[in-house]
Amino acid sequence: MKKETKIWVAFIAVCIIWGSTYLAIRIGVSKMPPFMFAGTRFLAAGTLMLLFAKIKGLEFPKKFIDIKNIAIVGLFLLLGGHGLVVWTEQWVASGIASILVATVPLFMAIIEFIKPNGIKLSIKGWTGLLVGFLGVVFLTLSKSSAVIDIKGTVFLLSASLLWAMGSVYQKTFEATGSTVTHIGIEMVAGGISLLILGLSIGEASRFAFSTTGLAAMLYLIFFGSIIGYSSYIYVLQNWPSSKAGTYAYINPIVAVILGALILKEPLSLRMIFSTVIILFGVILVQTSKTNQ
Template identity: 30%
Template structure:
């Protein structure tokens, strides 16, 4: 008996946000070591958006959206890509890629807290246990000696935390917002508007702009992979999932991403994995398990 097409699409979409996004921490770290972070993000999303619109046109998708849908895509793009991703990439200059991914794993905790504040949803006992473990895990993660005694690392930690808040808010917003029926088209508009905003912010901050031709081959290859897989494939899958399954379930990518990022950061960049980081990761993942235990995660019904 073959699986329904929609089930297959959902499984593939989760693979994209689990594994592909887990590798983007490493790819971002490689590029940001030699390219200004906001400038880098602006190039990534602008090029990706142009490719998306070309593909969408070839597939004869309707590119026309309403003014309200455009406004909602601009808001989503800012929360996800300008702040959530742009500032995150900037912060990776001060912390390891694996550590950044671990800190980002508190997103499910943030989503749950926001749903409590916005929707007034009652927090179950298992979720309270999960949040408590999450707080303990985060304390262990950020209280390590080699981080505490480096002022720049503390700045990176704080900024990544604000990025998690922005990304979580965007997830809840997209799940409810009036957007175009095509997830691919929405991704294109979110990226083109974010790319423009990031160019402007990069210019205002006085970042050094260098031609991609002058970058090292490793940075060029990493950027190519970020554009094709991290932006076009994974972000489209993310937009698709936010409209098809519950926000809490989509946020579970934060459980898997740190594992992928830690392994790749250790294997490729020789980043150190401390025993305290491993313990913190286990406690964090146990916390998010408790949050989703005994919770009904049903697909949402959306009118088209």
């Protein structure tokens, strides 16, 4: 197989696998308490990633400050961002969750704009922000109970904000060690913190493995975390980040289709139109950055 073909296979894998994780999460939290479900997933995946790195002789971070910074990223992304997504998917459809999480680039643009010496937004960028958030409003204000309530919207937008904060923070430091070890540390930090949170609110009494819940967790560990991340790293190493990041435009489409086909989640014209509006806003913001 030619290298370019391998890159495209990896990219398609990222689009499909990461788009399908919303479905797996929705199935998992219907059988297990959310934070312990997510915590077990990331602790297991992170441990496996670090073991793989050790066996392969990959470099680990050499300084405590590097480990601390990497762990902080894991707390933002996984405890904050992912934790709120998992919590919200207890009552919000997986397709809807994926649509609102697609707003992450909008929040990243805002954070990068307001931070000291931040990136200025062009008219195109501001237009993209306006369009993207209008899409959120259009989706949320639907009178149909099959869409989403205000509480779910607030939680998912908060998840997107925290994920964006972690992503921007990650750009503020350069840590020693390989990318694989960084991901492993992020997952372990996020997994432990999610488990602690779950235990602190009494999820232990409700935590029990079921066939369906275990299958969802194993899928998320091996496909969502290990194969998905590895494929994305491979794509990122061979394509510009702007091109590699276009998977984010496809994930919501995959999630909505899978949710409708497998879980019979409602699929309305309002959902489709909202998705188009939000993704169009994201594209405007992203392309405004590359054109500066």
